Amino acid sequence: MRHTRSTLVVVGHGMVGHRFVQAAIERGLTETHDIVVIGAERRPAYDRVALTSFFAAESADELSLLPEGAYDDPRVTLVLDAEVTEIDRAGRAITYVSPAPGNVTEPLTNPGRVETIAYDALVLATGAAPFVPPVEGRDKDGCFVYRTIEDLEAIRTASGSATSGIVIGGGLLGLEAANALVQLGLETHVVEMAPRLMPVQLDGSGGATLVRHIEKLGVRVHAGVLTEAITGDEAVTGLRVRPAGTEEGAETTTVDAQVVVFSAGIRPRDAIARECGLDLAERGGVLVDEQCRTSDPHIFAIGECAAPGGRMYGLVAPGYAMAEVVVDALREGPGTFTGADMSTKLKLLGVDVASFGDAFATTPDALELVYSDAVAGVYKKLVVAESEDGTFRLLGGILVGDASAYGVLRPLVASGIALPANPEELILPASRGGVELGMPDEAQVCSCNDVTKAQIVHAVAEDGCETVADVKKCTRAGSTCGSCVPLVKNIIEEHFAAVGKVVDKGLCEHFRLTRQELFDVVAVHGYRRFDDIVEAHGTGRGCDVCKPVIASILASQFNGHVLDTDNRQLQDTNDAYLANIQRNGTYSVVPRIPGGEITPDKLIVIGEVARDFNLYTKITGGQRIDLFGARMEELPAIWRRLVDAGFESGHAYGKSLRTVKSCVGSTWCRFGVQDSVALAIALELRYRGLRSPHKLKGGVSGCARECAEARSKDFGIIATEKGWNLYVGGNGGAVPVHARLLAGDLDTDTLISYLDRYLMYYIRTADRLQRTAGWVDSLEGGLDRVREVVVEDSLGLGAELEAEMARHVGSYFDEWKATLEDPAKLSRFVSFVNAPDTPDPAISFTEERGQIKPADSEGPVVLGATIPVGAPDAARVS
Amino acid sequence: MGAEWERVCPVDDLEVERGVTALVHGQAIAIFRTHDDEIHALGNYDPFARASVLARGIVGTRAGVPFVASPMHKHAFDLRTGRCLDDETHSVPVYDVVVEDGVVLVGRRKQAVA
Numbered sequence: 003m004r005h006t007r008s009t010l011v012v013v014g015h016g017m018v019g020h021r022f023v024q025a026a027i028e029r030g031l032t033e034t035h036d037i038v039v040i041g042a043e044r045r046p047a048y049d050r051v052a053l054t055s056f057f058a059a060e061s062a063d064e065l066s067l068l069p070e071g072a073y074d075d076p077r078v079t080l081v082l083d084a085e086v087t088e089i090d091r092a093g094r095a096i097t098y099v100s101p102a103p104g105n106v107t108e109p110l111t112n113p114g115r116v117e118t119i120a121y122d123a124l125v126l127a128t129g130a131a132p133f134v135p136p137v138e139g140r141d142k143d144g145c146f147v148y149r150t151i152e153d154l155e156a157i158r159t160a161s162g163s164a165t166s167g168i169v170i171g172g173g174l175l176g177l178e179a180a181n182a183l184v185q186l187g188l189e190t191h192v193v194e195m196a197p198r199l200m201p202v203q204l205d206g207s208g209g210a211t212l213v214r215h216i217e218k219l220g221v222r223v224h225a226g227v228l229t230e231a232i233t234g235d236e237a238v239t240g241l242r243v244r245p246a247g248t249e250e251g252a253e254t255t256t257v258d259a260q261v262v263v264f265s266a267g268i269r270p271r272d273a274i275a276r277e278c279g280l281d282l283a284e285r286g287g288v289l290v291d292e293q294c295r296t297s298d299p300h301i302f303a304i305g306e307c308a309a310p311g312g313r314m315y316g317l318v319a320p321g322y323a324m325a326e327v328v329v330d331a332l333r334e335g336p337g338t339f340t341g342a343d344m345s346t347k348l349k350l351l352g353v354d355v356a357s358f359g360d361a362f363a364t365t366p367d368a369l370e371l372v373y374s375d376a377v378a379g380v381y382k383k384l385v386v387a388e389s390e391d392g393t394f395r396l397l398g399g400i401l402v403g404d405a406s407a408y409g410v411l412r413p414l415v416a417s418g419i420a421l422p423a424n425p426e427e428l429i430l431p432a433s434r435g436g437v438e439l440g441m442p443d444e445a446q447v448c449s450c451n452d453v454t455k456a457q458i459v460h461a462v463a464e465d466g467c468e469t470v471a472d473v474k475k476c477t478r479a480g481s482t483c484g485s486c487v488p489l490v491k492n493i494i495e496e497h498f499a500a501v502g503k504v505v506d507k508g509l510c511e512h513f514r515l516t517r518q519e520l521f522d523v524v525a526v527h528g529y530r531r532f533d534d535i536v537e538a539h540g541t542g543r544g545c546d547v548c549k550p551v552i553a554s555i556l557a558s559q560f561n562g563h564v565l566d567t568d569n570r571q572l573q574d575t576n577d578a579y580l581a582n583i584q585r586n587g588t589y590s591v592v593p594r595i596p597g598g599e600i601t602p603d604k605l606i607v608i609g610e611v612a613r614d615f616n617l618y619t620k621i622t623g624g625q626r627i628d629l630f631g632a633r634m635e636e637l638p639a640i641w642r643r644l645v646d647a648g649f650e651s652g653h654a655y656g657k658s659l660r661t662v663k664s665c666v667g668s669t670w671c672r673f674g675v676q677d678s679v680a681l682a683i684a685l686e687l688r689y690r691g692l693r694s695p696h697k698l699k700g701g702v703s704g705c706a707r708e709c710a711e712a713r714s715k716d717f718g719i720i721a722t723e724k725g726w727n728l729y730v731g732g733n734g735g736a737v738p739v740h741a742r743l744l745a746g747d748l749d750t751d752t753l754i755s756y757l758d759r760y761l762m763y764y765i766r767t768a769d770r771l772q773r774t775a776g777w778v779d780s781l782e783g784g785l786d787r788v789r790e791v792v793v794e795d796s797l798g799l800g801a802e803l804e805a806e807m808a809r810h811v812g813s814y815f816d817e818w819k820a821t822l823e824d825p826a827k828l829s830r831f832v833s834f835v836n837a838p839d840t841p842d843p844a845i846s847f848t849e850e851r852g853q854i855k856p857a858d859s860e861g862p863v864v865l866g867a868t869i870p871v872g873a874p875d876a877a878r879v880s
Numbered sequence: 881m882g883a884e885w886e887r888v889c890p891v892d893d894l895e896v897e898r899g900v901t902a903l904v905h906g907q908a909i910a911i912f913r914t915h916d917d918e919i920h921a922l923g924n925y926d927p928f929a930r931a932s933v934l935a936r937g938i939v940g941t942r943a944g945v946p947f948v949a950s951p952m953h954k955h956a957f958d959l960r961t962g963r964c965l966d967d968e969t970h971s972v973p974v975y976d977v978v979v980e981d982g983v984v985l986v987g988r989r990k991q992a993v994a
Contacts, residue, residue: 546949
């Protein structure tokens with residue numbers, strides 16, 4: 003047997019081509035094959051489904067599926083900016099030219115590189131191209147398609163000088179494009195020939211509900227109209243339309259616009275296959291069998307360029323499935339592609355839309371159940387069929403305005419299990435539905451990654467997964483579109499309930515409640531004392547876990563002094579002495595320096611205090627100064643000096659706002675577009691002293707260069723020409739997370755109201771010691787959920803959250819100043835209760851680089867000689 | 881009471897579930913008053929963190945056992961025996977303590993309980 007390696011050539015590096023290579027590596031195909039991938043675009047595969055988020059992204063890299071630009075596996079070669087010009091089927095070789103002619107805008111100085119590669123197997127993943135209908139004037143300046151990052155860059159450039167834009171096509175992609183135009187600040191029109199939006203997915207009522215939603219956002223919808231011509235000389239000035247179904251010459255109207263985006267469907271990119279004589283489907287696309295093999299057994303086609311059984315699939319999930327099938331075929335496995343679930347769930351312009359199964363009730367004897375609330379803008383339809391045993395089966399449905407039931411409903415279609423006696427309950431508001439129905443093991447839960455209920459249960463029962471995040475990692479379920487996440491969560495919980503495993507979400511042995519539940523309990527009952535809370539809702543006397551949590555909740559809600567009588571025994575290490583304990587039992591002191599701005603005089607005061615108390619001095623990452631080595635009993639004297647000079651507590655010791663870091667901003671910086679320092683100071687002063695589930699950090703950058711590193715913070719603000727972009731959920735540390743865009747181009751007042759809501763929502767609902775990044779991820783819906791609550795105010799909580807923050811801001815006081823004014827609070831700042839003038843002998847220092855450092859401790863220190871007592875030294879008895 | 885008992889402070893100065901440090905026989909001793917009004921005295925030195933800090937920890941119960949969590953790395957010590965509840969190989973010394981005429985007195989180190 004020969005052991006020569008084979009060569010596998012993949013043409014196309016889009017989402018499906020990339021997934022194919024990933025699967026090939028994961029499943030060991032590179033043990034026997036060298037893979038050459040040829041991509042026509044200049045960048046490696048990126049997430050085209052999320053294309054609209056490009057405008058919010060810092061750079062195109064955020065969308066990249068291969069940010070490193072190359073595969074880890076050295077047996078995979080990626081060639082970009084290259085176009086395959088010929089497939090020589092007889093000689094089994096392809097020829098490509100690079101740079102790809104389609105990318106060339108300037109005349110080339112040389113003809114480019116031409117290469118020929120022999121293949122043993124060839125996979126076509128060339129995708130699709132936007133369809134531009136033959137409308138008069140479609141070549142004018144200002145006409146675009148919506149497919150690549152380059153398309154979006156061109157649209158953005160053109161939008162700079164435009165006031166309004168039109169999208170031709172009211173389907174799924176057209177509405178995505180409309181969203182992009184809205185984000186670019188254009189007055190946006192959508193023109194659709196069919197009488198409603200999303201004609202493939204929605205019925206008349208669903209489409210009408212969607213129109214009401216998006217017209218509220220300022221998008222004008224023109225449904226049931228034909229595009230006659232694009233007007234203008236060289237550049238677009240508008241679009242002339244007439245009602246669909248009328249003859250030429252009928253009365254027309256003209257919509258003014260300087261930008262026109264065609265989004266009227268896609269066509270398979272099958273030219274290269276056609277040229278080499280492969281069979282094509284009647285309506286385009288490379289005809290393939292169930293193994294995705296073309297009419298040439300050495301050539302496969304996957305994704306949008308392929309037509310399994312003559313049908314093209316314009317979604318990414320079927321493309322992924324085809325990629326897996328071909329990897330299987332190359333390993334001589336049994337996998338087949340026999341069709342795909344074309345169910346869709348997405349958020350278009352902030353509106354939930356889902357369509358699944360037989361949404362149009364085309365099955366004979368299908369019945370429709372409809373729930374519609376025009377006021378709330380919710381439309382839900384279930385299509386069901388009665389079985390012989392009198393029960394109902396779900397065939398499909400449509401959800402607009404609230405698609406939360408999708409995760410439960412869609413798998414019911416595939417599983418064919420009987421619905422409950424009152425199936426309408428599945429779509430009534432507040433319905434939970436779902437696993438109580440006893441979904442069978444083989445039911446597909448995640449359609450993007452083809453994960454069944456049985457696989458999820460296995461991951462939980464056998465592989466030790468306990469959370470949705472674990473299951474995602476283990477099975478990929480929920481890792482693509484995320485719509486099945488609620489169902490995955492239900493399955494995990496159901497399994498634990500079935501095996502009698504108690505998933506203890508309680509804080510500790512003293513409280514069965516979560517932090518969020520405790521927060522609500524305190525809010526409802528108005529408790530102010532730990533003793534009352536533990537007596538009513540807990541057991542025992544608490545511990546180092548629950549006491550600081552309750553201290554933090556009380557501080558968040560009432561903003562009392564953390565050293566007040568009822569609370570001080572609850573405070574964690576650092577809060578208990580309003581300073582940060584260090585390794586030898588001394589403390590460090592951090593005065594607040596809002597935004598990192600400080601006058602020379604105040605800087606001198608810090609220097610003098612550090613010198614007079616012999617403190618080790620270091621600049622922090624949060625643009626302030628940390629003074630180390632203070633003995634506990636020295637803290638009041640140090641703070642007396644600092645408070646007199648106008649300093650306040652920096653709360654470096656608290657689970658609370660630390661700093662809002664800033665760059666120097668437009669005041670000084672020649673690149674700055676906004677005054678980042680002033681905003682950082684305002685925000686730091688606004689949120690100072692705010693106790694929260696974990697520490698909070700902020701940052702403000704005055705331009706897109708991001709010198710304040712704001713996106714590594716819990717909230718980061720980056721200046722734009724028009725205002726501020728607000729990013730949330732970032733952190734540095736062991737697992738760095740970039741903050742993600744919550745809302746863009748905000749004026750300062752809106753920014754602050756969103757921040758108020760965001761922070762208060764976090765404080766109310768996060769777990770103990772959960773940073774904002776983990777909190778955002780833990781919410782069902784993730785960042786979208788935060789946006790719904792904070793920006794769209796979907797829970798109607800906005801005003802309440804802002805009022806809570808206003809109460810915090812209004813009741814702020816400097817807790818160090820208040821401590822200095824209260825002898826009862828000061829009384830504990832002594833070394834020994836019976837020898838307040840004796841410094842703790844366990845603390846000693848050596849010197850390093852001209853400053854103090856803690857000396858290592860050899861064990862307990864005995865002051866036998868200085869305290870004349872008669873007893874033998876107890877420590878040495880044993 | 882013999883000379884080996886040392887007066888520390890009025891019992892009213894001890895807040896419930898909040899420790900103080902006292903200097904007794906030249907040693908730093910952590911003194912705690914629990915919710916049920918028991919008073920406990922332990923060596924203040926945390927053998928894990930190698931620092932004299934235990935009096936500054938949070939006091940509570942674990943499965944009914946009164947304990948203090950070191951403010952350094954949260955190791956829990958049984959207030960009655962000094963035994964570390966997280967690591968049986970470590971313990972801190974405990975001391976006799978009484979209240980006489982409203983004053984707390986600390987005495988000898990207790991012998992380790994077998």
